[in-house]
Amino acid sequence: MKIMEAIDRNPTLTGQLLEVWESSVKATHLFLSEEEIENIKNYVPQAIQEIPYLIIAVNEHQVPVGFMGIAEQHLEMLFISDEERGKGLGRELLTFGIEKYSVNDLAVNE
Numbered sequence: 001m002k003i004m005e006a007i008d009r010n011p012t013l014t015g016q017l018l019e020v021w022e023s024s025v026k027a028t029h030l031f032l033s034e035e036e037i038e039n040i041k042n043y044v045p046q047a048i049q050e051i052p053y054l055i056i057a058v059n060e061h062q063v064p065v066g067f068m069g070i071a072e073q074h075l076e077m078l079f080i081s082d083e084e085r086g087k088g089l090g091r092e093l094l095t096f097g098i099e100k101y102s103v104n105d106l107a108v109n110e
Helices: 011-028 034-041 044-050 089-101
Strands: 002-005 053-058 064-071 074-080
Touching (some): 002 089, 011 034, 011 044, 044 064, 053 089, 074 089
Antiparallel strands (some): 002 053, 053 064, 064 074
16 A cells, blocks of 8 residues: 555546545445435545645555545545455554644544
8 A cells, every 4th residue: 555645636536536435435424315425426526626635545556545635734534445444544544644744633524
């Protein structure tokens, strides 16, 4: 697993991260209906493009399996694909954010 800042936020990467987002949300946000997820999904590409720091985790095939977005020292988003949940990747991303971007605050949506 490799963690790095995404510099080129091209359409391919945005599409891959949208898949990660959807996998993560469907597995963890059980309070959202399918319709609500589809509605929110429309705004995710814009959020990916506009977040000041986009950090991605890629697997051995260079396919994104997790990502987080940071604004100033605030963790705005953190999503791990359902297949990678429970393996410590979220902790690795958070540690990376704290060490490299001085993250000291986070948003929780429930």
